[in-house]
Amino acid sequence: MSELQINTTQNVKIMFTAAGAGERLLAFVIDTAIKIGYMLVLNWTFGAFDNMDEWSQIAINTVLSFPVMFYTLALESLLDGQTIGKRVLKIRVVKIDGYQASLADYVIRWFFRIVDIYVFGIGFFVILFNKKQQRLGDMAAGTAVIALKDKVNISHTILEELKLDYVPTYPNVIRLSDNDARIIKDTFTAAKLAKDYSTLIKLRNKLVEVVNIKDIKQKTDIEFIDVILKDYNYYTQSM
Template sequence: MNDSYYIRENGQQTGPFTLQEMFQQHLDVDTMILVPGSDEWQEASYVSEFFEYFEAQGIYFPTEGNLASFWVRLLAYLIDSIILGFAIALLASDYLEQMATLFTSTTITVEQKMQRLQLNLLLTAVFALYNTLCESTPMRGSIGKMLCKLAVVDADGRRLSVGRALVRNFTKILWSFVLGIGYLPILWSERRQGWHDMLAKTYVIRRDV
Protein backbone atom coordinates (compact mmCIF):
# COMPACT_ATOMS: atom_id res chain seq x y z
CA MET A 1 0.00 0.00 0.00
CA ASN A 2 1.41 3.39 -0.99
CA ASP A 3 1.51 5.71 2.01
CA SER A 4 4.32 7.97 0.78
CA TYR A 5 4.19 11.74 0.37
CA TYR A 6 6.34 13.81 -1.97
CA ILE A 7 7.27 17.48 -1.97
CA ARG A 8 8.06 19.66 -4.99
CA GLU A 9 10.12 22.80 -4.44
CA ASN A 10 11.87 24.90 -7.10
CA GLY A 11 11.07 22.25 -9.66
CA GLN A 12 12.76 19.53 -7.59
CA GLN A 13 10.88 16.55 -6.16
CA THR A 14 11.88 15.15 -2.79
CA GLY A 15 10.63 12.11 -0.92
CA PRO A 16 9.18 9.68 -0.24
CA PHE A 17 8.13 10.75 3.28
CA THR A 18 5.80 9.22 5.80
CA LEU A 19 3.13 11.48 7.31
CA GLN A 20 5.18 11.90 10.49
CA GLU A 21 8.27 12.79 8.44
CA MET A 22 6.23 15.39 6.56
CA PHE A 23 5.57 17.22 9.83
CA GLN A 24 9.33 17.74 10.12
CA GLN A 25 9.75 19.33 6.67
CA HIS A 26 8.87 22.92 7.67
CA LEU A 27 5.90 23.00 5.34
CA ASP A 28 4.33 26.25 4.16
CA VAL A 29 0.74 26.63 2.99
CA ASP A 30 2.03 26.99 -0.58
CA THR A 31 4.23 23.89 -0.48
CA MET A 32 3.26 21.56 -3.32
CA ILE A 33 2.54 18.03 -2.14
CA LEU A 34 1.74 14.73 -3.83
CA VAL A 35 -0.37 12.66 -1.45
CA PRO A 36 -0.69 8.87 -1.45
CA GLY A 37 -3.06 7.54 -4.09
CA SER A 38 -3.12 10.77 -6.12
CA ASP A 39 -1.44 11.83 -9.35
CA GLU A 40 -2.12 15.54 -8.87
CA TRP A 41 0.08 17.96 -6.97
CA GLN A 42 -1.73 20.29 -4.60
CA GLU A 43 -0.90 22.99 -2.10
CA ALA A 44 -0.44 21.83 1.48
CA SER A 45 -3.26 24.14 2.61
CA TYR A 46 -5.73 21.91 0.74
CA VAL A 47 -4.59 18.64 2.33
CA SER A 48 -6.81 17.90 5.33
CA GLU A 49 -4.26 15.83 7.26
CA PHE A 50 -2.07 18.92 7.61
CA PHE A 51 -4.75 21.21 9.04
CA GLU A 52 -3.76 20.50 12.66
CA TYR A 53 -0.10 20.97 11.74
CA PHE A 54 -0.83 24.47 10.45
CA GLU A 55 -3.19 25.33 13.32
CA ALA A 56 -0.31 24.63 15.71
CA GLN A 57 1.49 27.43 13.86
CA GLY A 58 -1.48 29.75 14.22
CA ILE A 59 -2.80 29.24 10.69
CA TYR A 60 -6.54 28.59 10.53
CA PHE A 61 -7.88 27.85 7.06
CA PRO A 62 -11.37 29.21 6.36
CA THR A 63 -13.57 26.25 5.48
CA GLU A 64 -17.29 25.71 5.10
CA GLY A 65 -17.41 24.13 8.54
CA ASN A 66 -15.58 26.76 10.60
CA LEU A 67 -16.92 30.07 9.30
CA ALA A 68 -18.42 32.17 12.10
CA SER A 69 -22.12 33.01 11.98
CA PHE A 70 -23.59 36.50 12.10
CA TRP A 71 -24.90 35.98 15.62
CA VAL A 72 -21.64 34.91 17.28
CA ARG A 73 -19.91 37.82 15.54
CA LEU A 74 -22.60 40.14 16.89
CA LEU A 75 -21.99 38.78 20.39
CA ALA A 76 -18.26 39.47 20.03
CA TYR A 77 -19.06 43.00 18.86
CA LEU A 78 -21.29 43.65 21.88
CA ILE A 79 -18.57 42.39 24.25
CA ASP A 80 -16.03 44.71 22.61
CA SER A 81 -18.46 47.62 22.83
CA ILE A 82 -18.82 47.09 26.57
CA ILE A 83 -15.05 46.76 27.07
CA LEU A 84 -14.27 49.88 25.05
CA GLY A 85 -17.12 51.77 26.68
CA PHE A 86 -15.68 51.17 30.14
CA ALA A 87 -12.15 52.00 28.97
CA ILE A 88 -13.21 55.29 27.38
CA ALA A 89 -15.31 56.19 30.41
CA LEU A 90 -12.31 55.70 32.70
CA LEU A 91 -9.77 57.49 30.51
CA ALA A 92 -11.89 60.38 29.24
CA SER A 93 -14.70 60.81 31.75
CA ASP A 94 -14.46 64.63 31.88
CA TYR A 95 -14.57 64.93 28.11
CA LEU A 96 -17.54 62.58 27.86
CA GLU A 97 -19.48 64.56 30.44
CA GLN A 98 -19.04 67.67 28.32
CA MET A 99 -20.05 65.81 25.17
CA ALA A 100 -23.11 64.25 26.84
CA THR A 101 -24.91 67.58 26.60
CA LEU A 102 -24.81 67.24 22.82
CA PHE A 103 -27.09 64.22 23.02
CA THR A 104 -29.39 65.35 25.83
CA SER A 105 -30.10 68.90 24.74
CA THR A 106 -33.45 69.39 23.01
CA THR A 107 -32.19 72.34 20.96
CA ILE A 108 -28.70 72.37 19.55
CA THR A 109 -26.86 74.73 17.23
CA VAL A 110 -25.25 73.87 13.93
CA GLU A 111 -21.88 73.97 15.67
CA GLN A 112 -23.08 71.47 18.26
CA LYS A 113 -24.38 69.20 15.50
CA MET A 114 -20.89 69.24 13.97
CA GLN A 115 -19.41 68.43 17.37
CA ARG A 116 -21.81 65.50 17.68
CA LEU A 117 -20.74 64.21 14.27
CA GLN A 118 -17.07 64.61 15.20
CA LEU A 119 -17.63 62.65 18.41
CA ASN A 120 -19.34 59.83 16.52
CA LEU A 121 -16.47 59.72 14.02
CA LEU A 122 -13.90 59.73 16.81
CA LEU A 123 -15.53 56.83 18.65
CA THR A 124 -15.89 54.87 15.41
CA ALA A 125 -12.23 55.49 14.55
CA VAL A 126 -11.14 54.35 18.03
CA PHE A 127 -13.13 51.12 17.57
CA ALA A 128 -11.60 50.58 14.12
CA LEU A 129 -8.05 51.17 15.38
CA TYR A 130 -8.64 48.84 18.32
CA ASN A 131 -9.74 46.04 15.98
CA THR A 132 -6.93 46.76 13.53
CA LEU A 133 -4.27 46.42 16.22
CA CYS A 134 -5.81 43.23 17.61
CA GLU A 135 -6.31 41.55 14.23
CA SER A 136 -2.76 42.26 13.02
CA THR A 137 -1.16 40.69 16.11
CA PRO A 138 -1.00 37.01 17.14
CA MET A 139 -4.37 37.59 18.86
CA ARG A 140 -5.96 37.52 15.38
CA GLY A 141 -8.98 39.33 16.69
CA SER A 142 -10.39 41.60 19.37
CA ILE A 143 -10.89 40.61 23.00
CA GLY A 144 -14.54 39.95 22.23
CA LYS A 145 -13.60 37.64 19.37
CA MET A 146 -11.07 35.82 21.52
CA LEU A 147 -13.69 35.24 24.23
CA CYS A 148 -16.03 33.88 21.56
CA LYS A 149 -13.18 31.75 20.16
CA LEU A 150 -13.08 33.58 16.83
CA ALA A 151 -10.18 34.65 14.65
CA VAL A 152 -9.88 36.92 11.60
CA VAL A 153 -7.72 35.44 8.85
CA ASP A 154 -6.90 35.89 5.18
CA ALA A 155 -7.66 33.33 2.47
CA ASP A 156 -4.55 31.34 3.40
CA GLY A 157 -5.49 31.18 7.07
CA ARG A 158 -2.79 33.62 8.13
CA ARG A 159 -3.25 36.57 10.47
CA LEU A 160 -3.82 39.90 8.76
CA SER A 161 -1.16 42.40 7.88
CA VAL A 162 -1.61 45.87 9.35
CA GLY A 163 -2.61 47.20 5.93
CA ARG A 164 -5.26 44.56 5.33
CA ALA A 165 -6.64 45.01 8.86
CA LEU A 166 -6.83 48.79 8.30
CA VAL A 167 -8.79 48.32 5.07
CA ARG A 168 -11.15 45.87 6.76
CA ASN A 169 -11.88 47.98 9.82
CA PHE A 170 -11.99 51.47 8.35
CA THR A 171 -14.39 50.22 5.69
CA LYS A 172 -16.73 49.52 8.59
CA ILE A 173 -16.92 53.27 9.19
CA LEU A 174 -18.83 53.56 5.92
CA TRP A 175 -21.43 51.08 7.15
CA SER A 176 -22.00 53.21 10.27
CA PHE A 177 -23.45 55.89 7.97
CA VAL A 178 -25.86 53.50 6.24
CA LEU A 179 -27.37 51.68 9.23
CA GLY A 180 -24.78 48.90 9.15
CA ILE A 181 -26.08 47.53 5.86
CA GLY A 182 -22.60 46.22 4.97
CA TYR A 183 -22.84 43.63 7.74
CA LEU A 184 -26.06 42.04 6.52
CA PRO A 185 -24.48 39.86 3.77
CA ILE A 186 -22.96 37.78 6.58
CA LEU A 187 -26.46 36.32 7.04
CA TRP A 188 -26.69 34.86 3.53
CA SER A 189 -23.33 34.98 1.75
CA GLU A 190 -21.75 31.60 1.07
CA ARG A 191 -18.52 32.57 2.85
CA ARG A 192 -20.33 34.51 5.62
CA GLN A 193 -18.56 37.73 4.68
CA GLY A 194 -19.65 41.30 5.19
CA TRP A 195 -18.77 43.82 2.50
CA HIS A 196 -15.68 44.80 4.50
CA ASP A 197 -14.57 41.15 4.48
CA MET A 198 -15.15 40.89 0.75
CA LEU A 199 -13.15 44.05 0.09
CA ALA A 200 -10.23 43.03 2.30
CA LYS A 201 -10.51 39.32 1.35
CA THR A 202 -10.78 38.22 4.96
CA TYR A 203 -12.75 35.62 6.90
CA VAL A 204 -13.91 35.25 10.48
CA ILE A 205 -13.54 31.66 11.63
CA ARG A 206 -14.28 29.69 14.78
CA ARG A 207 -11.22 28.29 16.53
CA ASP A 208 -13.20 25.58 18.35
CA VAL A 209 -14.23 23.48 15.33
Protein backbone atom coordinates (compact mmCIF):
# COMPACT_ATOMS: atom_id res chain seq x y z
CA MET A 1 0.00 0.00 0.00
CA SER A 2 1.16 3.51 -0.73
CA GLU A 3 1.27 6.50 1.59
CA LEU A 4 -0.99 9.44 0.81
CA GLN A 5 -0.18 12.90 2.17
CA ILE A 6 -3.13 15.20 2.81
CA ASN A 7 -2.80 18.89 3.65
CA THR A 8 -5.57 19.88 6.05
CA THR A 9 -7.28 23.27 6.16
CA GLN A 10 -4.98 24.17 9.08
CA ASN A 11 -2.00 23.62 6.77
CA VAL A 12 -1.11 20.44 8.64
CA LYS A 13 0.29 17.55 6.63
CA ILE A 14 -1.13 14.17 7.60
CA MET A 15 -0.07 10.82 6.18
CA PHE A 16 -2.71 8.22 5.38
CA THR A 17 -2.49 4.76 3.87
CA ALA A 18 -4.23 4.59 0.50
CA ALA A 19 -6.71 1.71 0.25
CA GLY A 20 -5.34 -1.01 -2.02
CA ALA A 21 -7.00 -2.36 -5.15
CA GLY A 22 -7.84 -5.60 -3.32
CA GLU A 23 -9.70 -3.81 -0.52
CA ARG A 24 -11.61 -1.66 -2.97
CA LEU A 25 -12.50 -4.69 -5.09
CA LEU A 26 -13.79 -6.59 -2.06
CA ALA A 27 -15.86 -3.57 -0.98
CA PHE A 28 -17.29 -3.44 -4.51
CA VAL A 29 -18.16 -7.15 -4.34
CA ILE A 30 -19.99 -6.63 -1.02
CA ASP A 31 -21.94 -3.68 -2.42
CA THR A 32 -22.76 -5.63 -5.58
CA ALA A 33 -24.01 -8.56 -3.50
CA ILE A 34 -26.32 -6.18 -1.62
CA LYS A 35 -27.68 -4.81 -4.91
CA ILE A 36 -28.24 -8.31 -6.30
CA GLY A 37 -29.98 -9.34 -3.06
CA TYR A 38 -32.24 -6.32 -3.33
CA MET A 39 -33.16 -7.13 -6.93
CA LEU A 40 -33.86 -10.79 -6.08
CA VAL A 41 -36.19 -9.76 -3.24
CA LEU A 42 -37.99 -7.37 -5.57
CA ASN A 43 -38.31 -10.01 -8.23
CA TRP A 44 -39.83 -12.42 -5.72
CA THR A 45 -42.05 -9.83 -4.04
CA PHE A 46 -43.40 -8.16 -7.14
CA GLY A 47 -43.80 -11.25 -9.29
CA ALA A 48 -47.50 -10.50 -9.29
CA PHE A 49 -46.84 -7.73 -11.76
CA ASP A 50 -46.03 -10.28 -14.47
CA ASN A 51 -49.62 -10.08 -15.69
CA MET A 52 -49.34 -6.35 -16.40
CA ASP A 53 -48.69 -4.96 -19.85
CA GLU A 54 -45.07 -4.55 -21.01
CA TRP A 55 -44.87 -0.77 -20.64
CA SER A 56 -46.26 -0.86 -17.11
CA GLN A 57 -43.68 -3.48 -16.12
CA ILE A 58 -40.89 -1.39 -17.63
CA ALA A 59 -42.08 1.69 -15.70
CA ILE A 60 -42.28 -0.19 -12.38
CA ASN A 61 -38.92 -1.91 -12.89
CA THR A 62 -37.30 1.42 -13.72
CA VAL A 63 -38.59 3.07 -10.55
CA LEU A 64 -37.68 0.10 -8.35
CA SER A 65 -34.16 -0.04 -9.83
CA PHE A 66 -33.35 3.53 -8.72
CA PRO A 67 -31.89 2.35 -5.36
CA VAL A 68 -29.46 0.14 -7.29
CA MET A 69 -28.56 2.86 -9.79
CA PHE A 70 -27.92 5.50 -7.12
CA TYR A 71 -26.73 3.18 -4.32
CA THR A 72 -23.10 4.34 -4.34
CA LEU A 73 -23.86 8.04 -4.85
CA ALA A 74 -26.51 8.15 -2.11
CA LEU A 75 -24.53 6.23 0.52
CA GLU A 76 -21.21 8.01 -0.07
CA SER A 77 -23.03 11.35 0.26
CA LEU A 78 -24.89 10.34 3.43
CA LEU A 79 -22.13 8.32 5.12
CA ASP A 80 -19.19 10.70 4.59
CA GLY A 81 -17.56 8.82 1.74
CA GLN A 82 -18.55 5.27 2.63
CA THR A 83 -20.86 2.61 1.26
CA ILE A 84 -21.74 -0.48 3.27
CA GLY A 85 -18.90 -2.33 1.56
CA LYS A 86 -16.41 0.46 2.32
CA ARG A 87 -17.57 0.59 5.92
CA VAL A 88 -17.05 -3.16 6.34
CA LEU A 89 -13.55 -2.87 4.85
CA LYS A 90 -12.86 0.31 6.87
CA ILE A 91 -12.02 2.51 3.89
CA ARG A 92 -13.34 5.96 2.95
CA VAL A 93 -13.39 8.50 0.15
CA VAL A 94 -11.61 11.79 1.00
CA LYS A 95 -10.47 14.87 -0.90
CA ILE A 96 -6.73 14.90 -1.49
CA ASP A 97 -6.57 18.59 -0.48
CA GLY A 98 -7.89 17.86 3.00
CA TYR A 99 -11.40 19.26 2.50
CA GLN A 100 -14.56 17.20 2.99
CA ALA A 101 -15.69 15.74 -0.32
CA SER A 102 -18.81 17.51 -1.62
CA LEU A 103 -21.90 16.15 -3.35
CA ALA A 104 -20.42 17.33 -6.66
CA ASP A 105 -17.29 15.23 -6.01
CA TYR A 106 -19.38 12.14 -5.30
CA VAL A 107 -21.44 12.77 -8.45
CA ILE A 108 -18.26 12.93 -10.56
CA ARG A 109 -16.96 9.67 -9.04
CA TRP A 110 -20.35 8.02 -9.58
CA PHE A 111 -20.56 9.18 -13.21
CA PHE A 112 -17.08 7.84 -14.03
CA ARG A 113 -18.13 4.38 -12.76
CA ILE A 114 -19.49 3.89 -16.28
CA VAL A 115 -15.90 3.87 -17.56
CA ASP A 116 -14.07 2.60 -14.48
CA ILE A 117 -16.24 -0.44 -13.86
CA TYR A 118 -18.36 -1.22 -16.88
CA VAL A 119 -15.74 -0.69 -19.62
CA PHE A 120 -13.53 -3.78 -19.15
CA GLY A 121 -13.03 -2.87 -15.47
CA ILE A 122 -10.45 -0.28 -16.51
CA GLY A 123 -10.64 1.47 -13.13
CA PHE A 124 -9.17 -1.56 -11.36
CA PHE A 125 -6.09 -1.55 -13.58
CA VAL A 126 -5.72 2.23 -13.22
CA ILE A 127 -5.68 1.79 -9.42
CA LEU A 128 -2.96 -0.86 -9.69
CA PHE A 129 -0.59 1.44 -11.57
CA ASN A 130 -1.49 4.75 -9.90
CA LYS A 131 0.75 6.07 -7.14
CA LYS A 132 -2.22 7.35 -5.10
CA GLN A 133 -4.33 4.26 -5.83
CA GLN A 134 -6.89 6.40 -7.68
CA ARG A 135 -9.30 5.30 -10.39
CA LEU A 136 -10.33 7.68 -13.19
CA GLY A 137 -13.29 8.95 -11.16
CA ASP A 138 -10.97 9.81 -8.26
CA MET A 139 -8.62 11.72 -10.55
CA ALA A 140 -11.49 13.71 -12.02
CA ALA A 141 -13.01 14.50 -8.61
CA GLY A 142 -9.71 15.10 -6.80
CA THR A 143 -10.44 12.33 -4.32
CA ALA A 144 -8.75 9.21 -3.00
CA VAL A 145 -9.80 6.22 -0.94
CA ILE A 146 -7.94 5.79 2.35
CA ALA A 147 -7.71 2.98 4.89
CA LEU A 148 -9.07 3.84 8.34
CA LYS A 149 -7.45 0.97 10.19
CA ASP A 150 -4.50 3.12 11.28
CA LYS A 151 -6.27 6.25 12.39
CA VAL A 152 -4.18 9.38 12.65
CA ASN A 153 -3.82 10.59 16.20
CA ILE A 154 -3.64 14.28 17.05
CA SER A 155 -0.14 13.66 18.42
CA HIS A 156 1.00 13.04 14.83
CA THR A 157 0.30 16.69 13.94
CA ILE A 158 1.20 20.10 15.37
CA LEU A 159 -2.29 20.32 16.89
CA GLU A 160 -2.74 20.19 20.65
CA GLU A 161 -5.74 19.26 22.75
CA LEU A 162 -7.17 22.50 24.14
CA LYS A 163 -9.90 22.88 26.76
CA LEU A 164 -12.77 25.20 25.90
CA ASP A 165 -11.76 27.58 28.70
CA TYR A 166 -8.03 27.52 27.83
CA VAL A 167 -6.29 30.83 28.58
CA PRO A 168 -3.02 31.49 26.66
CA THR A 169 0.08 32.75 28.43
CA TYR A 170 2.53 33.91 25.74
CA PRO A 171 0.95 35.91 22.85
CA ASN A 172 4.36 36.31 21.20
CA VAL A 173 4.21 32.67 20.04
CA ILE A 174 2.66 33.99 16.81
CA ARG A 175 6.25 34.75 15.79
CA LEU A 176 6.62 31.03 15.14
CA SER A 177 5.66 29.38 11.86
CA ASP A 178 3.86 26.07 11.35
CA ASN A 179 7.20 24.51 10.45
CA ASP A 180 8.78 25.90 13.64
CA ALA A 181 5.93 24.45 15.71
CA ARG A 182 6.27 21.08 14.00
CA ILE A 183 10.01 20.93 14.67
CA ILE A 184 9.49 22.02 18.27
CA LYS A 185 6.84 19.36 18.86
CA ASP A 186 8.89 16.59 17.26
CA THR A 187 11.98 17.55 19.26
CA PHE A 188 9.98 17.96 22.45
CA THR A 189 8.26 14.58 22.09
CA ALA A 190 11.51 12.74 21.35
CA ALA A 191 13.36 14.43 24.22
CA LYS A 192 10.60 13.60 26.70
CA LEU A 193 10.56 9.93 25.70
CA ALA A 194 14.36 9.70 25.93
CA LYS A 195 14.48 11.80 29.13
CA ASP A 196 17.01 13.98 27.32
CA TYR A 197 16.98 16.92 29.72
CA SER A 198 19.88 18.72 28.07
CA THR A 199 17.89 18.94 24.81
CA LEU A 200 14.86 20.20 26.73
CA ILE A 201 16.99 22.94 28.29
CA LYS A 202 18.39 23.97 24.89
CA LEU A 203 14.88 23.98 23.41
CA ARG A 204 13.59 26.12 26.27
CA ASN A 205 16.44 28.62 25.90
CA LYS A 206 15.89 28.86 22.14
CA LEU A 207 12.18 29.46 22.61
CA VAL A 208 12.80 32.16 25.21
CA GLU A 209 15.09 33.89 22.72
CA VAL A 210 12.94 33.55 19.60
CA VAL A 211 9.57 34.24 21.22
CA ASN A 212 11.12 36.99 23.35
CA ILE A 213 9.83 35.81 26.71
CA LYS A 214 10.88 37.89 29.70
CA ASP A 215 9.29 35.87 32.47
CA ILE A 216 8.74 32.09 32.44
CA LYS A 217 5.67 31.26 34.48
CA GLN A 218 6.03 27.46 34.50
CA LYS A 219 8.12 25.52 36.99
CA THR A 220 9.66 22.99 34.59
CA ASP A 221 10.97 22.98 31.03
CA ILE A 222 8.40 20.35 30.03
CA GLU A 223 5.50 22.43 31.34
CA PHE A 224 6.87 25.56 29.63
CA ILE A 225 7.31 23.95 26.19
CA ASP A 226 3.91 22.28 26.46
CA VAL A 227 2.29 25.69 27.10
CA ILE A 228 4.17 27.21 24.16
CA LEU A 229 2.71 24.58 21.82
CA LYS A 230 -0.79 24.99 23.23
CA ASP A 231 -0.56 28.80 22.97
CA TYR A 232 0.58 28.54 19.37
CA ASN A 233 -2.40 26.37 18.50
CA TYR A 234 -4.76 28.67 20.41
CA TYR A 235 -3.71 31.76 18.48
CA THR A 236 -3.30 30.19 15.03
CA GLN A 237 -6.63 28.39 15.19
CA SER A 238 -8.28 31.69 16.07
CA MET A 239 -6.87 33.48 13.02
